[in-house]
Amino acid sequence: MKKIKLKRIIKYSVVAWASLTTITCLAAIIKYNLDLNAYIEQSEPISQTKIKTSPDGTEVYVVGSMHFETNNFKRDDLYNYMSKVSPSIILFESDKQTVKRMVKRTDFLNQMMSSFKKGNKVESFVALKYLKHHPEAKVIGFEWEERDLFHLKYNYKNNMSNLVGTALKLNKEKALSKEESLIMDNYHKVSKKYLNLGNSKTPYDFNNRIADSIIKIRQAYVYDKIPQILKTKDLTEELREFLPVHMSYWDTRNMAMVNNIIKQIKNNPNQRIVVLTGYSHRYYLIDELKKLQEEYHFSVRAI
Template identity: 30%
Template sequence: MNFIMKYLFSSLSVLFLNFAQAQTSIKTELYIIGTVHDSSAILSPDMLFEIIDKIRPDILLQENDSEQMKDYAKEIRLTSNEQNATLRYLKKYPETRNLPFEFEGRNQYRIDRGMVPADYLTVKLIDSLYLVGKLSDTNKAIYEKYKEANNALLNFSKTDIKTLNSVAFETLNRYRQTLQHHEVPKIANSEVIFEEKYVVKPNGQKISYRDGYQLWCNFWDLRNNTMAINIIKHANQYSGKKIVVLTGVQHKYYLKELLDKYQDGSYRVIEYFQ
């Protein structure tokens, strides 16, 4: 966590140096659009294009890092809502900037540290212990709350994109993510088997399910903080512009909270779906 705190302190210090100047400039407009990444009845590339086109942003921010953005128009996933809607928008408005705001090297970062596949394997093991009644009463209660929250989120997945951008969804999602990243680790930390089971990292070192899952949970905070800071950097760099941030719906509540927490006076967040 020391690395996280040092990183955030350094990044925020740079941002707040621009605070006085930001107070006197025209505020950047930020639209945080929670998306589902693959085309479905909830959201399709055409539907997302219509949303973006109505806002008419100067800049699009993608949940990709700089390396992924290099091949953004080359490796096209036909089911990707963001990619196909964005390319259509860029064709219509070629002067638009299309930029990344993701944690750099996100996927490899998780693999190198053993977070993946420890995250999946830990939850899978918890579920198997739950089914055969081998969790303690305390851990059973934690896991049941987590399962109930997941089921509630599944009900939202049968609605529409406006509902997935609602305060009701954000409230439930915040609760579910809190359980996943702060309560479920208590199960792995208190059951001996999660210290005995391990995965092998790419460098050949072993890491227990317990430690790998905890690192993965910590990364949720680091990743979202990094994305929020990158958004603010863009807001400062493109002062007075209109920016659409395309992010998975599960990140939206967290990014909004962080953008409020780190507000430097350079931007205002606008809710499109209200």
């Protein structure tokens, strides 16, 4: 009798947990869509209602963004900034299939997860609002298709954090040479400037040459100079194997993004294209795209 009661309790507990989880997930998805509807239904200035083509050749604008709103940076800051270009195509920093689901609003897992995260997502809301007011425009993914599988395979974010953390720990323990310690000190300085970009009040604050230079220097430390230090240090087996993977990651990912952008340039001649990306990628994409302007008959422009 006691066993039967215990089984019933377990059964009802599982059913209750499953029901509560389902209701919570559905509520999160509904909340996401209510927030999205409220945002994209907002009106926009008449001067920004018509998209523009480019009869003199394809124009490409690489627009850096923050993925989430901050106290200073809001969705409309990016929307108004991007709308000045009035693009016919927005290339979105995600893979093609994910972006297709986003546009159709069937990306339910992302919707649910977004509802549980702190802060409001920026790029997806901005892109969908732009489509709402410019239905003739297109939003297409351009991210490295293998990124998510790569992150999962190599536990990338945790291992990256542990790698840089190891170098910081060695420097704190005075276990580095004078030259190596100087590299870490310089990394601290440029990282402060890099993190300060997160306090920007307008898109212009991180869409400029000075910001690009800060990010480029910072990424050189993270993906080259610091790993070069760690090559000679005693690392765990996992980090030792991860080191060359990490060192090639930034180039591999960004060059895949460049190649995907070029495909869309070739497929969409004489258009105004906005490449909407996290601001850390901006400098890299601009540098590489400029090398290909003449070959593929397009121009990289600034807002």
